[in-house]
Amino acid sequence: MRIFSGIQPTGQKHLGNYIGAIVQYVASQERGEGIFCIVDLHAITVPFDPAELRERGYDTAAILLAAGLDPERCTLFRQSDVPEHTELTWLLSSVTELGRLQRMHQFRDKSFGQRELVSAALLLYPVLQAADVLAYRASEVPVGEDQREHLELMRDAARRFNARFGDGDEVLVVPEHRIPQVGARIMDLQDPTRKMSTTGGSPQGTVFVLDEPAAIGKKLRGAVTDSGSEVCRAPEKPGVSNLIEILAAVRGVEPAAVEAEFASAGYGEFKAAVAGAVVDYLAPVRERYLQLRADETALEAILEDGARRAHEMAHATMLDVRKRMGLGAPRRDRALR
Numbered sequence: 001m002r003i004f005s006g007i008q009p010t011g012q013k014h015l016g017n018y019i020g021a022i023v024q025y026v027a028s029q030e031r032g033e034g035i036f037c038i039v040d041l042h043a044i045t046v047p048f049d050p051a052e053l054r055e056r057g058y059d060t061a062a063i064l065l066a067a068g069l070d071p072e073r074c075t076l077f078r079q080s081d082v083p084e085h086t087e088l089t090w091l092l093s094s095v096t097e098l099g100r101l102q103r104m105h106q107f108r109d110k111s112f113g114q115r116e117l118v119s120a121a122l123l124l125y126p127v128l129q130a131a132d133v134l135a136y137r138a139s140e141v142p143v144g145e146d147q148r149e150h151l152e153l154m155r156d157a158a159r160r161f162n163a164r165f166g167d168g169d170e171v172l173v174v175p176e177h178r179i180p181q182v183g184a185r186i187m188d189l190q191d192p193t194r195k196m197s198t199t200g201g202s203p204q205g206t207v208f209v210l211d212e213p214a215a216i217g218k219k220l221r222g223a224v225t226d227s228g229s230e231v232c233r234a235p236e237k238p239g240v241s242n243l244i245e246i247l248a249a250v251r252g253v254e255p256a257a258v259e260a261e262f263a264s265a266g267y268g269e270f271k272a273a274v275a276g277a278v279v280d281y282l283a284p285v286r287e288r289y290l291q292l293r294a295d296e297t298a299l300e301a302i303l304e305d306g307a308r309r310a311h312e313m314a315h316a317t318m319l320d321v322r323k324r325m326g327l328g329a330p331r332r333d334r335a336l337r
């Protein structure tokens with residue numbers, strides 16, 4: 001089984017990215033053929049600095065490797081190194097409804113926040129995301145809850161393509177969304193009604209994987225809690241519910257087990273326990289990151305090797321896609337570029 005997921009090249013991966021996505025990537029290496037992509041083409045849909053973009057790609061690769069991705073067991077690569085992603089985006093745009101792209105939550109939120117240019121690339125972001133996955137005929141996509149809308153568009157693009165061009169075959173695999181049971185939506189510590197986010201979050205409410213241990217402890221001990229004093233999940237207790245979810249994810253237990261353990265504890269004691277657990281959880285990742293990040297040549301070699309393997313897989317899909325759509329010369333399998 002092929003498992004695909006993409007992650008933005010920002011050096012600042014937060015606890016939501018880590019629990020909601022990265023931990024799942026690492027676990028999926030046990031279940032199937034993992035293909036993980038640093039999506040630099042997605043990053044250019046909003047303002048960016050070219051020199052920074054390359055550096056942040058290395059940061060992200062080092063975080064993923066530090067978390068436990070093993071280049072011997074999975075394919076880790078940079079999106080812009082595999083040209084099939086952009087080609088398939090264009091082809092899929094022919095079976096994607098414009099109005100639906102304009103209504104996507106992420107497009108509306110991000111275009112609203114743009115002061116200068118709302119690029120056409122921002123509108124096409126979900127089509128590129130669909131191409132990322134469909135190019136590999138992956139059957140599973142481990143991502144957080146916030147990606148549900150994009151996953152549905154991707155599934156519909158595959159279904160429409162197959163209905164229009166498949167002649168009864170599943171040319172493009174309709175993938176399944178895999179959301180973690182615990183930690184699918186980690187919330188901002190200062191505003192627990194909003195998801196923890198790289199661009200939209202509060203500095204004190206966002207725990208970064210590479211934060212110093214002291215900073216992590218401070219942010220968690222300073223997390224907003226709710227009225228009342230009981231450590232339990234409830235709709236009117238988003239702050240405490242979020243901390244329960246975080247501790248459960250970090251310890252790999254059910255949230256109910258956390259509630260039982262802290263049934264007679266106060267908020268202060270509970271927050272100190274969450275802070276300690278998250279510090280211990282992220283400290284070894286940070287240490288490994290610092291070692292890996294120091295060797296850019298080695299990181300580049302891993303990404304290049306991953307791109308070569310990814311290119312082979314995507315190329316095979318594209319031969320079939322082009323043929324089905326009547327594109328290119330007939331009966332000529334283009335050699336790998």
Ligand code: AQP
Binds near residue numbers: 016020
């Ligand atoms: N708060 C979250 N809880 C659980 N999972 C989350 N993800 C993002 N936020 C949370 C998941 O992280 C994966 C990688 O995300 P990304 O780095 O590619 O960026 P993103 O999805 O745009 O989310 P960010 O990092 O927080 O950025 P912005 O500022 O755009 O909101 C994805 O699988 C996502 O589901």
